[in-house]
Amino acid sequence: MRVQQPKGVPEVSSSTAAATPPATASPLDDERDLFGVRSVVGAIGVLLVLTLFGVGLQALADSVRGSSGFTVGEPTAVSDTVAFVPAPGWINDPDQSVPGAAVVAQKNGWEIKIAAGLTLQPGQSLEDFARIFYDIPPDEPGSQVSDLETFTTTSGLTGVTWTVHGSTTTTTTWQIANGDQVTQVLAIGPSATLDSVQADLDAMAGSVTMENAAEEGQ
Protein backbone atom coordinates (compact mmCIF):
# COMPACT_ATOMS: atom_id res chain seq x y z
CA MET A 1 0.00 0.00 0.00
CA ARG A 2 1.52 3.30 -1.03
CA VAL A 3 0.36 6.86 -0.82
CA GLN A 4 1.75 10.09 -2.16
CA GLN A 5 2.94 12.15 0.71
CA PRO A 6 3.99 15.73 1.31
CA LYS A 7 7.70 16.46 1.32
CA GLY A 8 9.46 15.52 4.50
CA VAL A 9 6.94 12.89 5.45
CA PRO A 10 8.34 9.36 5.50
CA GLU A 11 7.05 6.98 2.84
CA VAL A 12 4.41 4.59 4.13
CA SER A 13 4.48 1.20 2.55
CA SER A 14 3.54 -2.36 3.21
CA SER A 15 7.18 -3.12 3.95
CA THR A 16 7.00 -1.07 7.13
CA ALA A 17 3.94 -3.07 8.12
CA ALA A 18 5.77 -6.29 7.47
CA ALA A 19 8.32 -5.27 10.08
CA THR A 20 5.54 -4.93 12.60
CA PRO A 21 3.18 -7.85 12.24
CA PRO A 22 -0.36 -7.44 13.53
CA ALA A 23 -1.05 -8.66 17.02
CA THR A 24 -3.51 -11.26 15.79
CA ALA A 25 -3.50 -13.22 12.58
CA SER A 26 -6.14 -12.63 9.95
CA PRO A 27 -9.24 -14.81 10.19
CA LEU A 28 -8.58 -15.65 6.55
CA ASP A 29 -5.28 -17.20 7.60
CA ASP A 30 -7.32 -19.84 9.40
CA GLU A 31 -8.15 -21.21 5.97
CA ARG A 32 -4.51 -21.64 4.98
CA ASP A 33 -3.59 -25.28 4.99
CA LEU A 34 -1.61 -27.02 2.27
CA PHE A 35 -3.56 -30.22 2.75
CA GLY A 36 -6.86 -28.55 3.58
CA VAL A 37 -9.98 -29.03 1.52
CA ARG A 38 -9.75 -25.62 -0.09
CA SER A 39 -6.17 -26.27 -1.22
CA VAL A 40 -6.43 -29.89 -2.34
CA VAL A 41 -9.95 -29.97 -3.78
CA GLY A 42 -9.47 -26.54 -5.31
CA ALA A 43 -6.24 -27.57 -7.05
CA ILE A 44 -7.75 -30.82 -8.30
CA GLY A 45 -10.81 -28.96 -9.58
CA VAL A 46 -8.69 -26.39 -11.44
CA LEU A 47 -6.53 -29.15 -12.92
CA LEU A 48 -9.59 -31.09 -14.06
CA VAL A 49 -11.05 -28.07 -15.83
CA LEU A 50 -7.73 -27.29 -17.52
CA THR A 51 -7.36 -30.93 -18.56
CA LEU A 52 -10.86 -30.92 -20.02
CA PHE A 53 -10.22 -27.80 -22.09
CA GLY A 54 -6.60 -28.51 -22.94
CA VAL A 55 -6.72 -32.19 -23.72
CA GLY A 56 -10.20 -33.65 -23.21
CA LEU A 57 -12.05 -31.79 -25.93
CA GLN A 58 -9.39 -32.56 -28.53
CA ALA A 59 -9.37 -36.22 -27.48
CA LEU A 60 -13.14 -36.30 -27.91
CA ALA A 61 -12.84 -34.71 -31.34
CA ASP A 62 -10.16 -37.22 -32.32
CA SER A 63 -12.33 -40.05 -31.05
CA VAL A 64 -15.35 -38.86 -33.02
CA ARG A 65 -13.21 -38.36 -36.09
CA GLY A 66 -11.74 -41.84 -35.69
CA SER A 67 -15.10 -43.51 -35.22
CA SER A 68 -16.58 -41.67 -38.18
CA GLY A 69 -13.73 -42.21 -40.55
CA PHE A 70 -14.76 -39.01 -42.30
CA THR A 71 -14.09 -35.36 -41.85
CA VAL A 72 -17.60 -34.08 -42.06
CA GLY A 73 -18.05 -31.19 -44.40
CA GLU A 74 -14.84 -32.01 -46.26
CA PRO A 75 -14.87 -33.94 -49.57
CA THR A 76 -14.04 -37.63 -49.31
CA ALA A 77 -12.48 -39.30 -52.33
CA VAL A 78 -14.26 -42.31 -53.78
CA SER A 79 -11.83 -42.73 -56.67
CA ASP A 80 -9.22 -40.62 -58.38
CA THR A 81 -11.92 -38.54 -60.04
CA VAL A 82 -15.01 -38.93 -57.84
CA ALA A 83 -15.63 -37.44 -54.41
CA PHE A 84 -18.54 -36.62 -52.15
CA VAL A 85 -19.13 -34.73 -48.90
CA PRO A 86 -20.23 -37.00 -46.02
CA ALA A 87 -23.12 -35.77 -43.92
CA PRO A 88 -22.80 -35.50 -40.12
CA GLY A 89 -23.19 -38.73 -38.21
CA TRP A 90 -22.42 -41.11 -41.07
CA ILE A 91 -19.76 -43.67 -40.27
CA ASN A 92 -17.39 -45.06 -42.81
CA ASP A 93 -17.59 -48.82 -43.32
CA PRO A 94 -14.15 -49.82 -44.59
CA ASP A 95 -15.11 -53.51 -44.77
CA GLN A 96 -17.63 -52.82 -47.49
CA SER A 97 -15.78 -49.95 -49.13
CA VAL A 98 -13.58 -50.70 -52.11
CA PRO A 99 -10.49 -48.47 -52.21
CA GLY A 100 -10.48 -46.38 -55.35
CA ALA A 101 -13.92 -47.56 -56.43
CA ALA A 102 -16.61 -47.32 -53.73
CA VAL A 103 -17.27 -45.88 -50.28
CA VAL A 104 -19.92 -47.26 -47.96
CA ALA A 105 -21.24 -45.32 -44.96
CA GLN A 106 -23.91 -46.08 -42.39
CA LYS A 107 -26.23 -44.25 -40.03
CA ASN A 108 -29.41 -45.18 -38.18
CA GLY A 109 -29.57 -48.55 -39.92
CA TRP A 110 -29.19 -46.92 -43.29
CA GLU A 111 -26.41 -47.63 -45.70
CA ILE A 112 -25.22 -45.48 -48.56
CA LYS A 113 -22.82 -46.68 -51.20
CA ILE A 114 -21.13 -44.28 -53.60
CA ALA A 115 -19.63 -46.25 -56.45
CA ALA A 116 -17.49 -44.87 -59.25
CA GLY A 117 -16.31 -46.54 -62.45
CA LEU A 118 -19.54 -47.22 -64.32
CA THR A 119 -19.52 -46.16 -67.99
CA LEU A 120 -22.13 -45.42 -70.61
CA GLN A 121 -22.03 -47.32 -73.85
CA PRO A 122 -21.42 -45.26 -76.99
CA GLY A 123 -24.64 -43.40 -77.82
CA GLN A 124 -26.30 -44.48 -74.59
CA SER A 125 -27.98 -41.73 -72.57
CA LEU A 126 -27.97 -41.67 -68.79
CA GLU A 127 -31.75 -42.22 -68.80
CA ASP A 128 -31.33 -45.34 -70.93
CA PHE A 129 -28.58 -46.54 -68.63
CA ALA A 130 -30.66 -45.87 -65.52
CA ARG A 131 -33.75 -47.56 -66.88
CA ILE A 132 -31.88 -50.88 -66.93
CA PHE A 133 -31.70 -50.68 -63.13
CA TYR A 134 -35.06 -48.98 -62.78
CA ASP A 135 -36.87 -51.84 -64.51
CA ILE A 136 -35.52 -54.53 -62.18
CA PRO A 137 -38.51 -55.74 -60.10
CA PRO A 138 -38.31 -54.80 -56.40
CA ASP A 139 -37.30 -57.49 -53.96
CA GLU A 140 -40.10 -56.60 -51.59
CA PRO A 141 -43.59 -57.36 -52.96
CA GLY A 142 -45.97 -54.42 -52.97
CA SER A 143 -43.24 -51.81 -53.16
CA GLN A 144 -44.03 -48.52 -54.83
CA VAL A 145 -41.55 -47.26 -57.38
CA SER A 146 -41.31 -43.51 -57.99
CA ASP A 147 -40.87 -41.95 -61.39
CA LEU A 148 -37.42 -41.59 -62.83
CA GLU A 149 -36.52 -37.95 -62.15
CA THR A 150 -33.61 -35.83 -63.22
CA PHE A 151 -31.63 -33.67 -60.84
CA THR A 152 -28.50 -31.54 -60.81
CA THR A 153 -25.65 -31.78 -58.34
CA THR A 154 -24.19 -28.75 -56.61
CA SER A 155 -21.27 -28.94 -59.03
CA GLY A 156 -23.66 -28.79 -62.00
CA LEU A 157 -23.61 -32.43 -63.08
CA THR A 158 -26.85 -34.01 -64.29
CA GLY A 159 -28.25 -37.13 -62.73
CA VAL A 160 -31.33 -39.27 -62.43
CA THR A 161 -32.93 -40.66 -59.30
CA TRP A 162 -35.75 -42.91 -58.24
CA THR A 163 -36.98 -44.49 -55.03
CA VAL A 164 -38.45 -47.88 -54.24
CA HIS A 165 -40.69 -47.62 -51.18
CA GLY A 166 -41.34 -50.92 -49.47
CA SER A 167 -43.22 -51.53 -46.23
CA THR A 168 -39.98 -52.42 -44.45
CA THR A 169 -37.18 -51.23 -46.71
CA THR A 170 -36.69 -48.20 -48.91
CA THR A 171 -34.06 -47.91 -51.62
CA THR A 172 -33.09 -44.73 -53.38
CA THR A 173 -30.73 -44.62 -56.32
CA TRP A 174 -28.94 -41.67 -57.87
CA GLN A 175 -26.91 -41.97 -61.01
CA ILE A 176 -24.76 -39.04 -62.08
CA ALA A 177 -22.94 -38.70 -65.36
CA ASN A 178 -19.98 -36.72 -66.53
CA GLY A 179 -19.24 -37.60 -70.16
CA ASP A 180 -19.42 -41.36 -70.34
CA GLN A 181 -18.51 -41.81 -66.70
CA VAL A 182 -21.30 -42.66 -64.26
CA THR A 183 -21.28 -42.58 -60.48
CA GLN A 184 -24.01 -44.47 -58.68
CA VAL A 185 -25.23 -43.62 -55.21
CA LEU A 186 -27.36 -46.31 -53.65
CA ALA A 187 -29.04 -45.84 -50.30
CA ILE A 188 -30.96 -48.59 -48.56
CA GLY A 189 -32.49 -48.75 -45.11
CA PRO A 190 -35.59 -49.09 -42.96
CA SER A 191 -38.59 -47.21 -44.37
CA ALA A 192 -39.54 -46.19 -40.85
CA THR A 193 -36.41 -44.06 -40.42
CA LEU A 194 -36.27 -42.62 -43.94
CA ASP A 195 -37.31 -39.17 -42.75
CA SER A 196 -34.36 -38.99 -40.35
CA VAL A 197 -31.81 -39.48 -43.14
CA GLN A 198 -33.59 -38.14 -46.23
CA ALA A 199 -31.90 -34.74 -46.07
CA ASP A 200 -28.50 -36.37 -45.50
CA LEU A 201 -28.97 -38.70 -48.47
CA ASP A 202 -30.04 -35.89 -50.78
CA ALA A 203 -27.13 -33.75 -49.61
CA MET A 204 -24.56 -36.49 -50.10
CA ALA A 205 -25.86 -37.43 -53.55
CA GLY A 206 -25.98 -33.77 -54.50
CA SER A 207 -22.41 -33.25 -53.31
CA VAL A 208 -20.88 -35.78 -55.70
CA THR A 209 -18.19 -34.29 -57.89
CA MET A 210 -16.67 -35.98 -60.92
CA GLU A 211 -13.60 -34.78 -62.72
CA ASN A 212 -13.33 -35.63 -66.35
CA ALA A 213 -11.10 -38.70 -66.51
CA ALA A 214 -9.77 -37.74 -69.95
CA GLU A 215 -8.72 -34.30 -68.71
CA GLU A 216 -7.30 -35.84 -65.58
CA GLY A 217 -5.07 -38.09 -67.64
CA GLN A 218 -3.63 -35.30 -69.77
Place this chain on the structure above:
Amino acid sequence: MSDVGAISPTHDARPVGQARLIDTQSFVFWVFVVAVVYSGIHVFSEVTDSIVVQTLPAVGWSALVLWSIYAAAFLAIVYRHQLFVRRSPWVTVGALAWGGTVAYWFAVKANAAVGDLFKLWFSSDFNERWGTSLAAATNEETLKALGVIVIVLLPLTRVRSTLDGWFYGMMVGLGFQVVEDYVYTVNNTSSLAEVSSFFLQRGLLAGLWAHAVYTGIVGAGIGYLVTRNDRPLTRRIVIAVGLFALAWTFHFAWDLPVLNELFGSGFGGFIGIILLKGVPALVTLLLVVRWGRQHERKVWTAFVEASIDRTLLSEQEAADLLSRKARRAARKASAQAGGHRAKRLRKRLQLTQLRYVQAVQEEGAASADAAAFADLISRIRQDPAYS
Protein backbone atom coordinates in the same frame (compact mmCIF):
# COMPACT_ATOMS: atom_id res chain seq x y z
CA MET B 1 -10.41 -5.85 0.57
CA SER B 2 -13.26 -3.58 -0.34
CA ASP B 3 -15.57 -4.53 2.50
CA VAL B 4 -15.63 -6.66 5.54
CA GLY B 5 -18.32 -8.84 4.03
CA ALA B 6 -18.84 -11.94 6.03
CA ILE B 7 -15.95 -10.99 8.28
CA SER B 8 -17.84 -8.33 10.11
CA PRO B 9 -16.01 -6.59 12.93
CA THR B 10 -18.83 -7.60 15.21
CA HIS B 11 -18.02 -11.24 14.51
CA ASP B 12 -14.26 -11.17 14.25
CA ALA B 13 -12.39 -8.00 15.01
CA ARG B 14 -9.05 -9.30 13.81
CA PRO B 15 -7.59 -7.44 10.82
CA VAL B 16 -8.06 -9.27 7.55
CA GLY B 17 -4.47 -8.89 6.42
CA GLN B 18 -2.96 -7.45 3.26
CA ALA B 19 -3.67 -9.29 0.04
CA ARG B 20 -0.86 -11.32 -1.46
CA LEU B 21 -0.61 -13.58 -4.46
CA ILE B 22 2.17 -15.89 -3.39
CA ASP B 23 0.91 -18.52 -1.01
CA THR B 24 3.05 -21.63 -0.84
CA GLN B 25 0.56 -23.13 1.62
CA SER B 26 -1.93 -23.80 -1.16
CA PHE B 27 -1.77 -26.36 -3.96
CA VAL B 28 -3.94 -23.98 -5.99
CA PHE B 29 -1.02 -21.55 -6.04
CA TRP B 30 1.32 -24.21 -7.41
CA VAL B 31 -1.23 -25.18 -10.05
CA PHE B 32 -1.48 -21.49 -10.90
CA VAL B 33 2.29 -21.19 -11.27
CA VAL B 34 2.66 -24.31 -13.43
CA ALA B 35 -0.31 -23.33 -15.61
CA VAL B 36 0.98 -19.79 -16.17
CA VAL B 37 4.52 -20.96 -16.99
CA TYR B 38 3.32 -23.76 -19.29
CA SER B 39 0.86 -21.52 -21.12
CA GLY B 40 3.25 -18.59 -21.16
CA ILE B 41 5.88 -20.68 -22.95
CA HIS B 42 3.34 -21.70 -25.59
CA VAL B 43 2.08 -18.14 -26.07
CA PHE B 44 5.65 -16.87 -26.37
CA SER B 45 6.40 -19.60 -28.87
CA GLU B 46 3.31 -18.74 -30.87
CA VAL B 47 4.36 -15.11 -31.04
CA THR B 48 8.00 -15.77 -31.92
CA ASP B 49 6.96 -18.29 -34.58
CA SER B 50 4.88 -15.62 -36.29
CA ILE B 51 6.21 -14.81 -39.75
CA VAL B 52 5.56 -11.12 -39.17
CA VAL B 53 7.57 -11.11 -35.94
CA GLN B 54 10.43 -12.96 -37.66
CA THR B 55 10.52 -11.05 -40.93
CA LEU B 56 9.07 -7.66 -40.02
CA PRO B 57 10.33 -6.95 -36.51
CA ALA B 58 9.27 -3.30 -36.72
CA VAL B 59 5.67 -4.38 -37.22
CA GLY B 60 5.90 -6.88 -34.37
CA TRP B 61 7.48 -4.38 -31.99
CA SER B 62 5.08 -1.59 -32.87
CA ALA B 63 2.15 -3.93 -32.23
CA LEU B 64 3.69 -4.88 -28.88
CA VAL B 65 4.19 -1.26 -27.88
CA LEU B 66 0.70 -0.23 -28.94
CA TRP B 67 -1.03 -3.07 -27.11
CA SER B 68 1.13 -2.55 -24.03
CA ILE B 69 0.11 1.10 -23.91
CA TYR B 70 -3.48 0.04 -24.39
CA ALA B 71 -3.22 -2.44 -21.51
CA ALA B 72 -1.62 0.16 -19.23
CA ALA B 73 -4.27 2.77 -20.04
CA PHE B 74 -7.12 0.31 -19.57
CA LEU B 75 -5.59 -0.90 -16.32
CA ALA B 76 -5.21 2.66 -15.04
CA ILE B 77 -8.86 3.46 -15.80
CA VAL B 78 -10.14 0.36 -14.00
CA TYR B 79 -7.70 0.87 -11.12
CA ARG B 80 -8.98 4.39 -10.60
CA HIS B 81 -12.51 3.08 -10.43
CA GLN B 82 -11.82 1.52 -7.06
CA LEU B 83 -13.76 3.78 -4.75
CA PHE B 84 -12.63 2.85 -1.24
CA VAL B 85 -9.66 0.54 -1.52
CA ARG B 86 -6.66 -0.25 -3.62
CA ARG B 87 -6.46 -3.87 -4.53
CA SER B 88 -3.20 -5.73 -4.39
CA PRO B 89 -0.89 -5.00 -7.35
CA TRP B 90 0.50 -8.53 -7.20
CA VAL B 91 -2.90 -10.17 -7.25
CA THR B 92 -3.74 -7.85 -10.13
CA VAL B 93 -0.63 -9.02 -11.97
CA GLY B 94 -1.65 -12.62 -11.26
CA ALA B 95 -5.09 -12.00 -12.74
CA LEU B 96 -3.58 -10.40 -15.85
CA ALA B 97 -1.15 -13.30 -16.19
CA TRP B 98 -3.89 -15.91 -15.97
CA GLY B 99 -5.95 -14.15 -18.61
CA GLY B 100 -3.03 -13.52 -20.96
CA THR B 101 -1.51 -16.98 -20.74
CA VAL B 102 -3.64 -19.76 -19.26
CA ALA B 103 -7.09 -18.61 -20.35
CA TYR B 104 -5.83 -17.55 -23.78
CA TRP B 105 -3.77 -20.63 -24.56
CA PHE B 106 -6.27 -23.20 -23.29
CA ALA B 107 -9.06 -21.37 -25.13
CA VAL B 108 -7.09 -21.57 -28.37
CA LYS B 109 -6.81 -25.34 -27.92
CA ALA B 110 -10.40 -25.79 -26.80
CA ASN B 111 -11.85 -23.62 -29.56
CA ALA B 112 -10.02 -25.67 -32.19
CA ALA B 113 -11.23 -28.93 -30.66
CA VAL B 114 -14.83 -27.79 -30.39
CA GLY B 115 -14.64 -26.51 -33.96
CA ASP B 116 -13.58 -30.00 -35.06
CA LEU B 117 -16.46 -31.50 -33.10
CA PHE B 118 -19.00 -29.18 -34.69
CA LYS B 119 -17.66 -30.07 -38.13
CA LEU B 120 -17.84 -33.78 -37.33
CA TRP B 121 -21.26 -33.66 -35.73
CA PHE B 122 -22.86 -31.03 -37.98
CA SER B 123 -21.04 -29.36 -40.85
CA SER B 124 -18.39 -26.82 -41.72
CA ASP B 125 -21.12 -24.36 -42.55
CA PHE B 126 -22.73 -24.80 -39.13
CA ASN B 127 -19.38 -24.35 -37.48
CA GLU B 128 -18.74 -21.17 -39.40
CA ARG B 129 -22.16 -19.66 -38.77
CA TRP B 130 -22.76 -20.77 -35.18
CA GLY B 131 -20.03 -23.06 -33.88
CA THR B 132 -17.24 -20.52 -33.68
CA SER B 133 -19.35 -18.19 -31.57
CA LEU B 134 -20.65 -21.00 -29.36
CA ALA B 135 -17.16 -22.35 -28.77
CA ALA B 136 -15.57 -18.97 -28.10
CA ALA B 137 -18.24 -17.80 -25.68
CA THR B 138 -18.30 -21.08 -23.77
CA ASN B 139 -14.60 -21.90 -23.65
CA GLU B 140 -13.24 -18.42 -23.16
CA GLU B 141 -15.74 -17.27 -20.55
CA THR B 142 -15.29 -20.49 -18.58
CA LEU B 143 -11.50 -20.33 -18.66
CA LYS B 144 -11.46 -16.66 -17.69
CA ALA B 145 -13.96 -17.33 -14.89
CA LEU B 146 -11.62 -20.09 -13.73
CA GLY B 147 -8.97 -17.42 -13.27
CA VAL B 148 -11.23 -15.53 -10.87
CA ILE B 149 -12.03 -18.79 -9.08
CA VAL B 150 -8.30 -19.53 -8.71
CA ILE B 151 -7.82 -16.11 -7.10
CA VAL B 152 -10.77 -16.76 -4.80
CA LEU B 153 -9.32 -20.13 -3.83
CA LEU B 154 -6.07 -18.53 -2.68
CA PRO B 155 -6.74 -17.41 0.90
CA LEU B 156 -4.08 -14.72 0.86
CA THR B 157 -5.68 -12.87 -2.05
CA ARG B 158 -8.35 -11.75 0.43
CA VAL B 159 -11.30 -11.70 -1.95
CA ARG B 160 -14.03 -10.30 0.25
CA SER B 161 -16.61 -8.57 -1.91
CA THR B 162 -18.56 -8.51 -5.14
CA LEU B 163 -16.34 -5.72 -6.40
CA ASP B 164 -13.19 -7.71 -5.67
CA GLY B 165 -14.58 -10.30 -8.08
CA TRP B 166 -15.44 -7.56 -10.56
CA PHE B 167 -11.96 -6.02 -10.39
CA TYR B 168 -10.00 -9.25 -10.73
CA GLY B 169 -12.43 -10.44 -13.39
CA MET B 170 -11.72 -7.34 -15.42
CA MET B 171 -8.01 -7.90 -15.01
CA VAL B 172 -8.26 -11.51 -16.18
CA GLY B 173 -10.33 -10.34 -19.14
CA LEU B 174 -7.92 -7.52 -19.92
CA GLY B 175 -4.96 -9.89 -19.97
CA PHE B 176 -6.82 -12.21 -22.30
CA GLN B 177 -7.99 -9.39 -24.53
CA VAL B 178 -4.60 -7.76 -24.96
CA VAL B 179 -2.73 -11.01 -25.68
CA GLU B 180 -5.41 -12.17 -28.10
CA ASP B 181 -5.40 -8.84 -29.90
CA TYR B 182 -1.60 -8.73 -30.03
CA VAL B 183 -1.34 -12.26 -31.44
CA TYR B 184 -4.14 -11.50 -33.87
CA THR B 185 -2.33 -8.36 -34.97
CA VAL B 186 1.03 -10.01 -35.64
CA ASN B 187 -0.66 -12.88 -37.47
CA ASN B 188 -2.75 -10.66 -39.73
CA THR B 189 -0.75 -7.57 -40.51
CA SER B 190 2.30 -6.79 -42.58
CA SER B 191 2.69 -3.04 -42.26
CA LEU B 192 2.56 -0.31 -39.65
CA ALA B 193 -0.56 1.09 -41.29
CA GLU B 194 -2.33 -2.25 -40.88
CA VAL B 195 -1.19 -2.45 -37.27
CA SER B 196 -2.67 1.00 -36.62
CA SER B 197 -5.89 0.01 -38.34
CA PHE B 198 -6.15 -3.19 -36.31
CA PHE B 199 -5.44 -1.30 -33.13
CA LEU B 200 -8.10 1.26 -33.90
CA GLN B 201 -10.66 -1.37 -34.77
CA ARG B 202 -9.98 -4.06 -32.16
CA GLY B 203 -8.68 -1.89 -29.37
CA LEU B 204 -10.54 1.38 -29.44
CA LEU B 205 -13.78 0.59 -31.26
CA ALA B 206 -14.35 -3.04 -30.32
CA GLY B 207 -12.20 -3.39 -27.23
CA LEU B 208 -14.24 -1.33 -24.82
CA TRP B 209 -16.98 -3.96 -24.63
CA ALA B 210 -14.97 -7.08 -25.02
CA HIS B 211 -13.29 -9.62 -22.75
CA ALA B 212 -12.55 -7.31 -19.84
CA VAL B 213 -16.19 -6.26 -19.66
CA TYR B 214 -17.53 -9.81 -19.96
CA THR B 215 -15.21 -11.19 -17.28
CA GLY B 216 -15.89 -8.18 -15.07
CA ILE B 217 -19.55 -9.20 -15.09
CA VAL B 218 -18.69 -12.86 -14.46
CA GLY B 219 -16.21 -11.94 -11.73
CA ALA B 220 -18.78 -9.84 -9.90
CA GLY B 221 -21.09 -12.86 -9.84
CA ILE B 222 -18.32 -15.06 -8.46
CA GLY B 223 -17.42 -12.42 -5.89
CA TYR B 224 -21.04 -12.17 -4.83
CA LEU B 225 -21.38 -15.95 -4.62
CA VAL B 226 -18.38 -16.50 -2.37
CA THR B 227 -18.49 -13.41 -0.16
CA ARG B 228 -22.10 -12.47 0.51
CA ASN B 229 -22.70 -15.11 3.13
CA ASP B 230 -25.44 -12.91 4.54
CA ARG B 231 -27.55 -13.82 1.52
CA PRO B 232 -29.21 -17.20 0.89
CA LEU B 233 -27.03 -19.60 -1.09
CA THR B 234 -29.73 -20.14 -3.71
CA ARG B 235 -29.94 -16.43 -4.42
CA ARG B 236 -26.18 -16.17 -4.69
CA ILE B 237 -26.00 -19.11 -7.10
CA VAL B 238 -28.82 -17.70 -9.23
CA ILE B 239 -27.10 -14.32 -9.46
CA ALA B 240 -23.68 -15.79 -10.22
CA VAL B 241 -25.08 -18.11 -12.88
CA GLY B 242 -27.26 -15.33 -14.24
CA LEU B 243 -24.34 -12.95 -14.63
CA PHE B 244 -22.28 -15.67 -16.30
CA ALA B 245 -25.17 -16.33 -18.68
CA LEU B 246 -25.43 -12.62 -19.46
CA ALA B 247 -21.71 -12.34 -20.19
CA TRP B 248 -21.87 -15.52 -22.26
CA THR B 249 -24.76 -14.06 -24.27
CA PHE B 250 -22.93 -10.79 -24.89
CA HIS B 251 -19.84 -12.69 -26.00
CA PHE B 252 -21.82 -15.07 -28.20
CA ALA B 253 -23.71 -12.20 -29.82
CA TRP B 254 -20.51 -10.26 -30.39
CA ASP B 255 -18.91 -13.15 -32.28
CA LEU B 256 -22.04 -14.17 -34.20
CA PRO B 257 -21.52 -13.57 -37.94
CA VAL B 258 -25.24 -13.59 -38.71
CA LEU B 259 -25.73 -10.42 -36.66
CA ASN B 260 -22.88 -8.71 -38.48
CA GLU B 261 -24.55 -9.51 -41.80
CA LEU B 262 -27.60 -7.56 -40.69
CA PHE B 263 -25.63 -4.34 -40.61
CA GLY B 264 -23.32 -4.72 -43.59
CA SER B 265 -19.58 -4.24 -43.65
CA GLY B 266 -19.29 -0.43 -43.81
CA PHE B 267 -18.44 1.96 -41.02
CA GLY B 268 -22.15 2.62 -40.39
CA GLY B 269 -22.70 -1.10 -40.02
CA PHE B 270 -19.83 -1.30 -37.57
CA ILE B 271 -21.36 1.46 -35.45
CA GLY B 272 -24.69 -0.35 -35.58
CA ILE B 273 -23.05 -3.56 -34.41
CA ILE B 274 -21.38 -1.75 -31.53
CA LEU B 275 -24.65 -0.17 -30.46
CA LEU B 276 -26.50 -3.46 -30.63
CA LYS B 277 -23.84 -5.76 -29.21
CA GLY B 278 -21.39 -3.68 -27.25
CA VAL B 279 -23.33 -1.02 -25.41
CA PRO B 280 -25.63 -3.47 -23.58
CA ALA B 281 -22.58 -5.28 -22.20
CA LEU B 282 -20.97 -2.07 -20.99
CA VAL B 283 -24.22 -0.82 -19.47
CA THR B 284 -24.67 -4.16 -17.69
CA LEU B 285 -21.16 -3.91 -16.27
CA LEU B 286 -21.76 -0.36 -15.03
CA LEU B 287 -25.00 -1.45 -13.38
CA VAL B 288 -23.22 -4.36 -11.72
CA VAL B 289 -20.49 -2.04 -10.43
CA ARG B 290 -23.09 0.39 -9.13
CA TRP B 291 -24.89 -2.45 -7.38
CA GLY B 292 -21.64 -3.70 -5.87
CA ARG B 293 -20.72 -0.20 -4.74
CA GLN B 294 -23.97 0.25 -2.85
CA HIS B 295 -23.03 -2.65 -0.61
CA GLU B 296 -19.39 -1.63 -0.47
CA ARG B 297 -20.45 1.84 0.68
CA LYS B 298 -22.68 0.42 3.43
CA VAL B 299 -20.01 -1.92 4.73
CA TRP B 300 -17.33 0.77 4.57
CA THR B 301 -19.55 3.17 6.50
CA ALA B 302 -20.32 0.51 9.11
CA PHE B 303 -16.65 -0.29 9.51
CA VAL B 304 -15.72 3.37 9.87
CA GLU B 305 -18.40 3.91 12.49
CA ALA B 306 -17.34 0.84 14.45
CA SER B 307 -13.57 0.89 14.14
CA ILE B 308 -12.16 4.26 13.07
CA ASP B 309 -10.92 7.01 15.36
CA ARG B 310 -13.22 9.94 14.69
CA THR B 311 -10.45 12.44 15.33
CA LEU B 312 -8.79 11.11 12.20
CA LEU B 313 -11.93 10.83 10.09
CA SER B 314 -14.87 12.95 11.19
CA GLU B 315 -18.44 12.09 10.30
CA GLN B 316 -18.54 14.87 7.72
CA GLU B 317 -15.23 13.80 6.21
CA ALA B 318 -16.47 10.23 6.04
CA ALA B 319 -19.65 11.40 4.34
CA ASP B 320 -17.54 13.40 1.89
CA LEU B 321 -15.69 10.23 0.93
CA LEU B 322 -18.76 8.18 0.03
CA SER B 323 -18.80 9.13 -3.65
CA ARG B 324 -16.55 10.80 -6.19
CA LYS B 325 -19.09 13.58 -6.48
CA ALA B 326 -19.00 14.24 -2.73
CA ARG B 327 -15.20 14.17 -2.77
CA ARG B 328 -15.08 16.71 -5.58
CA ALA B 329 -17.57 18.93 -3.78
CA ALA B 330 -15.46 18.85 -0.61
CA ARG B 331 -12.30 19.72 -2.56
CA LYS B 332 -14.13 22.53 -4.30
CA ALA B 333 -15.21 23.90 -0.94
CA SER B 334 -11.59 23.78 0.26
CA ALA B 335 -10.47 25.58 -2.88
CA GLN B 336 -13.01 28.32 -2.35
CA ALA B 337 -11.89 28.72 1.25
CA GLY B 338 -8.13 28.37 0.91
CA GLY B 339 -7.13 28.37 -2.72
CA HIS B 340 -5.38 25.80 -4.86
CA ARG B 341 -3.02 24.51 -2.16
CA ALA B 342 -5.93 23.89 0.19
CA LYS B 343 -7.63 21.92 -2.53
CA ARG B 344 -4.54 19.81 -3.10
CA LEU B 345 -4.17 19.19 0.61
CA ARG B 346 -7.80 18.20 0.85
CA LYS B 347 -7.33 15.71 -1.95
CA ARG B 348 -4.26 14.33 -0.20
CA LEU B 349 -6.15 14.14 3.07
CA GLN B 350 -8.99 12.24 1.45
CA LEU B 351 -6.59 9.77 -0.11
CA THR B 352 -4.72 9.33 3.16
CA GLN B 353 -7.92 8.80 5.11
CA LEU B 354 -9.01 6.12 2.66
CA ARG B 355 -5.65 4.39 3.02
CA TYR B 356 -5.85 4.74 6.79
CA VAL B 357 -9.21 2.98 6.89
CA GLN B 358 -7.85 0.27 4.62
CA ALA B 359 -4.77 -0.14 6.81
CA VAL B 360 -6.92 -0.48 9.95
CA GLN B 361 -9.10 -2.97 8.20
CA GLU B 362 -6.24 -5.06 6.87
CA GLU B 363 -3.57 -4.71 9.49
CA GLY B 364 -5.28 -3.32 12.58
CA ALA B 365 -5.35 0.10 14.23
CA ALA B 366 -2.06 -0.63 16.00
CA SER B 367 -0.17 -1.50 12.84
CA ALA B 368 2.74 0.54 11.56
CA ASP B 369 0.90 1.47 8.36
CA ALA B 370 -2.17 2.68 10.27
CA ALA B 371 0.05 4.71 12.61
CA ALA B 372 1.94 6.26 9.72
CA PHE B 373 -1.25 7.19 7.91
CA ALA B 374 -2.70 8.61 11.13
CA ASP B 375 0.43 10.69 11.55
CA LEU B 376 0.16 11.88 7.97
CA ILE B 377 -3.47 12.90 8.49
CA SER B 378 -2.44 14.97 11.50
CA ARG B 379 0.39 16.65 9.60
CA ILE B 380 -1.88 17.56 6.68
CA ARG B 381 -4.37 19.08 9.07
CA GLN B 382 -1.62 21.10 10.76
CA ASP B 383 -0.55 22.60 7.45
CA PRO B 384 -1.42 26.33 7.57
CA ALA B 385 -2.83 26.15 4.07
CA TYR B 386 -5.35 23.54 5.11
CA SER B 387 -8.49 25.17 6.36
